[in-house]
Amino acid sequence: MSWIWQKGVREVISNVVEQLEELLKSVPRQLRELSNEDLVNPRSTGKWSRLQILGHLCDSAVNNLGRFIQAQYQPEPLAIVSYNQEVWVSSQHYGETPIDEVLTLWLSLNRSIVRVISSLPGDVLSQTCKLSSGDIVTLEWLIDDYLQHMKHHLQQIFPDFPRSEPID
Numbered sequence: 001m002s003w004i005w006q007k008g009v010r011e012v013i014s015n016v017v018e019q020l021e022e023l024l025k026s027v028p029r030q031l032r033e034l035s036n037e038d039l040v041n042p043r044s045t046g047k048w049s050r051l052q053i054l055g056h057l058c059d060s061a062v063n064n065l066g067r068f069i070q071a072q073y074q075p076e077p078l079a080i081v082s083y084n085q086e087v088w089v090s091s092q093h094y095g096e097t098p099i100d101e102v103l104t105l106w107l108s109l110n111r112s113i114v115r116v117i118s119s120l121p122g123d124v125l126s127q128t129c130k131l132s133s134g135d136i137v138t139l140e141w142l143i144d145d146y147l148q149h150m151k152h153h154l155q156q157i158f159p160d161f162p163r164s165e166p167i168d
């Protein structure tokens with residue numbers, strides 16, 4: 001994560017916001033190009049379908065939105081409690097939910113995230129958070145990690161999704 005420290009905090013967050021806004025426009029367009037089969041069939045035995053992966057991104061958004069808001073009032077370091085991804089995806093029944101419904105949720109949650117992170121003050125961005133591994137990171141790192149996690153899964157949904165540049 002060393003590259004983050006070479007950039008200003010504002011620059012990192014406005015870059016995340018810019019990329020999220022871009023994805024909010026491109027993802028609905030790209031999803032329309034996939035057939036229903038592409039969306040609902042498991043990618044391989046026992047793996048999530050593309051629809052379920054989009055659902056998992058909604059769950060990631062719900063959980064992270066909470067963290068991005070809590071960091072403003074909870075004592076440091078903010079404890080990052082991991083969530084059981086399989087239980088979240090199965091409880092929400094994404095696999096049997098119409099794509100439009102899951103997409104609307106994804107768009108809506110990410111618009112909330114853009115609104116929240118756009119106005120976080122610098123001192124909040126440098127607040128510390130304790131991951132479940134015990135590692136201490138800043139809220140800024142967590143916000144950037146949210147975007148990297150999303151891009152990783154969008155690569156699984158869209159075979160031609162651009163690979164991220166390597167991060168050292």
Ligand code: NI
Pocket residue numbers: 056149153
């Ligand atoms: Ni994931």
